[in-house]
Amino acid sequence: MPEGDSVYRQAAQLHRVLAGRTLTTCDLRVPSYAAVDLSGRVVDDVVAHGKYLLCRIGDTVIRSHLKMEGVWHVYPLGPGHPRWRRAAHTARCVLATDEHQAVGFSLGELVVFPRSESAQRQQHLGPDLLGDDWDAQEALRRLRARPERAVGPALLDQHNLAGIGNVYRSEICFLAGVHPSAPVSAVPDLPGMVETAHRLLQVNRLRPRRVTTGTASAAVRTWVYGRDGQLCLRCRSRIVRAEIGEEEDRRRGRDDRVVHWCPHCQPQP
Template sequence: MPEGDTVYRAAAHLHEALAGSVVTRAELRVPRYSAAARSLVGCKITSVTPRGKHLLTNFDDGRVLHTHLGMDGSWRIARSGQRPRVAHHLIRAALETNRTIALGLELSVVELLTSDEATARLGHLGPDLLGPDWDPSAALARIQQKPSREIAAALLDQRNLAGLGNEYVTELCFLRGLDPHTPVGEVRDIPRLIELAHRLITVNRDRVERTTTGNLRRGQRSWVFSRDGQPCRRCGSTILRETHASGSETSSDPNATTRISYRCPHCQPQSGNT
């Protein structure tokens, strides 16, 4: 599941493969930008950078290709002329240089923007857990603005801190003994929770096998995430599958959208708010 660490690695690989090279072919399979993509030919790619869960491919003419992996997206890289074996209909973006081809597959967002437009587009994001702007105090202040909000939703809200997805949030709640529905105002030591989030995503940013347990063996990498019906690794209780607010809820309905949640009923006692 793509979260901030996945995007961080994708940006690093794309930067290594593309930065400093001139575009020889470009294709964006989005009606609004399909024609403009051709004008990228001849432009130099200056950098590829992550911002939370967003990828920014920067060109020397000031434009930025903004992409988002969504739930299933990825980038594939190969030598120029050796197109990766992928289903043609999955390709939403393609950038080719004289040495490399990069294909964006099943991307949820593909936009070709000016640098000012890109800045405005991502201006709502909170401090990036894996970025140079990381500021735990700013993240804390944003989270505490809504004390009645569920802690899981507050951590998932990219306006508070950028980079966490549902897997990290579910695991963080377990590690801190929290029911994901616990109101922010009832969570003790939120700074420690934020520090743990930063530490977990940082140690995972350079490896494909994400783990929150410290064990890299298949089936041993998570405490509760996707382990409903299985015994808790700490106490043996059966892990429950529930839902919690998604972090992108509307002001009129805080539970308009939900995400799957996993909880140990013993290690994470049910909040009185549920």
């Protein structure tokens, strides 16, 4: 599952090659949009909103979500141009200008809608951690609206605040010294936790490699995420990995329940 910072980076990369340019190709490889052709139109911009990538072309928006496997690649065109680094049959969207081709592979979602519907289409999202209009108070209000809910799933719920994926929610809980199963109401400093989330995503949004520990050494880029069985960098206890989720996650078969934590630094509630 992507984190908001990687979607932000992909949007910035697409924006650099597409914005202000005329599309020579617009190939949406999804049956319901097979007839949509925006070639000849000029791309206004490509922006991230939470974990959505929005390509805005006149009065039309192409919205994609990477979900588990999705990725956008940019390829230069012209003599000796590189081959696609993913299988062609997984391409869902190809947007090209005279100079570049942007290809969305294995996108979890691809929808096209009129720009006038943007607000309505995105209204299920809480404040965007990487948005210019980030609103910490509103994020806190939404989190506190369900005080009994476990904080791990609450941080991942894009309706509360948008941009946190599996990596950040584990890291944020560790930095707050809070077990991911603890109820929101038991978090001693919820504003501090939300501030940490904002800071981590902001500092990582343009870094090539995500770092939450303040060191770029490969072995210790995260405190707990992906480090199960290894020693906690603070207390030398063994990091634990488990699935915590809510009934609604299980019903939807969502694969975003894995959490890592330190049993000593983050005692069970």
